[in-house]
Amino acid sequence: MNTSSKPSYSVWLNLTLAASGVFFICCLLGDIFGYSFCKYCWDSGLFKNDYLRCLSFLKDEHIRFVVFMTCFYLSTGITYLIIFGVVNLLRNIKKGVIFDKKNTFYMSLVSICCFLICLICIIGSFASYALFFISLIGLFVGLIVQCVRLVMDKAIDMRSELDLTV
Amino acid sequence: MAIIVNLDVMMAKRKISAGDLAAKIGITPANLSILKNQKAKAVRFSTLNDICQALDCQPGDILEYQPDEK
Numbered sequence: 228m229n230t231s232s233k234p235s236y237s238v239w240l241n242l243t244l245a246a247s248g249v250f251f252i253c254c255l256l257g258d259i260f261g262y263s264f265c266k267y268c269w270d271s272g273l274f275k276n277d278y279l280r281c282l283s284f285l286k287d288e289h290i291r292f293v294v295f296m297t298c299f300y301l302s303t304g305i306t307y308l309i310i311f312g313v314v315n316l317l318r319n320i321k322k323g324v325i326f327d328k329k330n331t332f333y334m335s336l337v338s339i340c341c342f343l344i345c346l347i348c349i350i351g352s353f354a355s356y357a358l359f360f361i362s363l364i365g366l367f368v369g370l371i372v373q374c375v376r377l378v379m380d381k382a383i384d385m386r387s388e389l390d391l392t393v
Numbered sequence: 394m395a396i397i398v399n400l401d402v403m404m405a406k407r408k409i410s411a412g413d414l415a416a417k418i419g420i421t422p423a424n425l426s427i428l429k430n431q432k433a434k435a436v437r438f439s440t441l442n443d444i445c446q447a448l449d450c451q452p453g454d455i456l457e458y459q460p461d462e463k
Contacts, residue, residue: 392435
């Protein structure tokens with residue numbers, strides 16, 4: 228059965244593409260207004276959580292804020308790569324190219340980016356424990372995407388074997 | 394690969410063209426070409442049965458095992 232001919236399939240595909248666009252805009256807004264927003268939240272005590280007290284240089288609140296903002300901007304930079312991977316993946320699906328090695332490459336890209344965000348946020352969590360939860364989310368999403376990629380890789384191998392069965 | 398398909402040898406012996414054999418056993422000429430050019434990864438028993446019937450031969454006449462060179 229061809230799922231692409233179902234109207235709900237193309238609706239969901241277009242909605243997912245639109246959601247990726249919304250994420251891109253959010254990321255762009257985050258890059259533009261991120262500093263002011265984070266500064267406001269930091270000053271009001273929202274992100275000003277506990278920190279790793281054994282690292283003496285983190286006693287300075289300004290340094291902790293700089294570490295926090297560095298993690299923020301590094302993560303948004305990597306998020307662009309994730310959005311690039313997701314959009315290309317969805318465009319390939321829209322074209323009907325599903326069992327293709329390019330798609331597994333995009334999935335690898337997304338999962339590696341998630342692991343990188345996880346690593347950055349773990350380092351950042353020394354300055355603010357709030358980032359630790361973001362690193363957990365990054366790790367979880369990265370693992371899920373990696374699992375789907377492995378399944379897809381195997382499916383591509385099985386498909387090519389089936390194509391060459393006479 | 395260790396399994397060699399000698400289909401072209403048997404076809405030459407029986408003096409049958411690829412198109413005729415494909416039509417006789419009910420597979421596409423493209424699939425027969427995959428089989429002839431050692432590109433196939435698997436052969437269905439039903440296809441093997443049809444080939445043996447069409448060429449009046451045994452599976453061993455078509456398939457041959459050659460150990461891989463190390």
